Amino acid sequence: MVNFLLVIIILLIVVIVIQYMSRKRSKAAVSDISTKMDEIIRLETAEKVLLPTGEQELQQLLVQINRLLDHNQKLSADYIKAKDSLRKLIANMSHDLKTPLTVILGYVEKLRYADHLTDEDRHVLMGRLHDKVWSLTGLLNQFFDLVKLESDDYVIPLSKISLNEICKKNILDFYELLLEKKLQVEVAIPERPLYILGNEDALNRVISNLISNSIRYGSDGGVFGLTLQEQDGIVILEVWDKGKGIDEHDQAKVFERLYTLDDARNPQFQGSGLGLSISKRLTEAMKGTIHLNSRPYERTSFTCHFKHITY
Template sequence: MNIIGAIIIVMLLLLVVFQQHRYRQQQANLLYAYTKLKAITDQHTDEKLLLQTEDVHLKALLTEMNRLLDHNRKTTASYYQMEISIRKMLSNISHDLRTPLTVVLGYLEIILNDPDLTRAEVDVLLAKVHHKTIEVLHLMNKFFDLVKLESGDHEIEISQIDVSEICKANILGFYDILTAQEIEVVIDIPEDQPLMAYGNEEELHRILNNLLSNAIQYGSDGHVLGLSVYRHNDQHIGIDVWDKGKGIGEKHQDRIFERMYTLEDSRNRLYQGSGLGLTITKRLVEKMGGDISVISKPDEKTVFTVLLKCHL
């Protein structure tokens, strides 16, 4: 009996020692995790919590903490990117507002300070003031359009629309401009049956007007403009607006739809200034459940493609 009792006592002592060792190991691991986590957050490093342990619960805790660190890093990066974007937006809009307003002020000072101006000369200057004022108004309208789209205040009613007819109406609206600039127009819109898609007629007019205007203004040096409507697949109707102008460099193609992203290339004034036009176009397409993309080979062909969902 004494031997059995001694064995039991030894086993209990070993168990206590094991439990004490395990407890101290857990404490050391928790202290390491705390110290490491504090260092990561204080120093804003991209490290993760790495710890070898057999404790299942501690492993699960470390996994979730690493997920939280990843989420925090992504959120922080997104915040800084948005902050930079907003600063750039304000800088660009300030520049775009200051330029025409400075011109307006110059014209008004001439009118006020030059008593020798004839009525005809005053009328010419006032016409220029009016033109520049319209420029400012258009810029401000674009800015507020983007704010409404991104805040969710701009609701779009979705229904089935005849994409073919809307595209025909839009290209006809540019007939006089295209003729005056001697731009060849290549239209590929099926005549045998309408191509129906889900969208909003008014917003699709805005999208096409923007893309066609851009193609004319910034791709007219290629002297060709194209508009194609087609069934992309069983689920989408495609619209291509293309030109053969100088195009967009490869490094910019993935970013031109970003809010306030601008190019420094002087040809691409479309993507300079406030950088609002293509962002608004993209938001409108997405509001209709569609997608927009661009493929460009400089001095060969630039194609903006809009895909809208269609009835199966």
């Protein structure tokens, strides 16, 4: 009986010692985890908490901690990116607003203080002032349109639309400008209607932006083209030219809001940098995609893909 009690006491002591050592190890592990997390947060590093342990509970805790760190680091990176994007947006927007406002102010001061102006001179200045004000209004409208498109609750009503007719209409809208630029026009639109699930106003906006962009930056190539076709259930719209094109390092940025090429900052090329960004978001809102491919003085094309519908 005494031996039995002795064995029981020894076993209890062993269990207590094991529990004590386990708690001590757990306490040390938690302390190490806390120290490492404090270091990661304080130094803003992308490290993970790594700790060799055989305890399943601690392993699960480490997995969740590292998932939380990953999420936090992603949020931090997104915040920095958004902050940088906002800074660039404000800088570019300020530039694009400052230039026409300066011109408008110049016209106003000339009309106000130049007593020697003839009625004809005043009429010309008023016309230029009117055009500049409308240009500025258009820029502001584009900016607010982009903000609206980027909001999560913005929805474009979609319906069955023949893309053929939309393309023809937009070509006719730019017909006079194409003639004025003396461009060779190559248009390939099939007679068979190609239907997509889209929005007429949005499609007009997209195609108009692409044609305008092609004329503005690609007219030095002497050729403008628009091709519409269907391949493997996909309707492909391509607006192309043979102008100077877009450098490879710029191609990934052209759809960013307010991004413009250097040429867009001189009077000959007055791009706002909003057209392509709006076109991309409208295309995606219609469940489509838009891509750029550019080989200088060979072929620069913007291609939209939409699902072909037959019902």
